[in-house]
Amino acid sequence: MSILHLVNKSPYENSNLNSAAAIMKSDDTLLLIEDGVYAAVKSGTASAKIAGHKVSVLGPDLAARGISEDKLVDGVAVIDYAGFVDLVETNDKVQSWL
């Protein structure tokens, strides 16, 4: 039973990402959207929090914020809105860390 975890807030602003990362199981996927995408920037201190997890990032939210894909942690998947829908479909449940 896999869960798709959605994080939409900056990891530097509150602890939503900490909570998600601490609860995630190995089958789960973390999808970073909106201000959550800042967590995937390689050289940022928050990137350590997503290490070891299956992570996707929403491409349009990255582009809006001026973050190019070469700045991301290795292994992070950049997806579009259709990919977002696919993740919702392939996981059993969605947990939004609002």
Added chain:
Amino acid sequence: MSDTKKFLFINRKAPYGTIYAWESLEVVLISAAFEQDVSLAFMDDGVYQLLKGQDTSGIGMKNFSPTYSALGDYEITKIYVEKESLEERGLTLDDLQHLVWEDEDEDYAEKDSIRLVSRAELGDVMAEQDVLFNF
């Protein structure tokens, strides 16, 4: 001229996730139009507002980041960026827009608007202001 006050706008939130960044910019431009001595500070997630290469075509929101490059024309020439906030987020000055103003006293020479300051130095900047605005 005695009505001129030193205004500091302190920007601490990322763009697009909330309306704060855009609203700040609106009030900043209004303040400048009333000929106040306006400075801007970017700290915490506010430093993300100045990242170059923003392209909002995929999220259906207005990209207001080009407006920052117009601040020099409004005689806003002091833009403080906190060093610690940049470093924590894995960013450097090179990741930010290159903002300049033209110094009419020196034959319109282009000068950098962004001043990289430490947290302690930003505290000094705050101390010398008349009014602080937070966004």
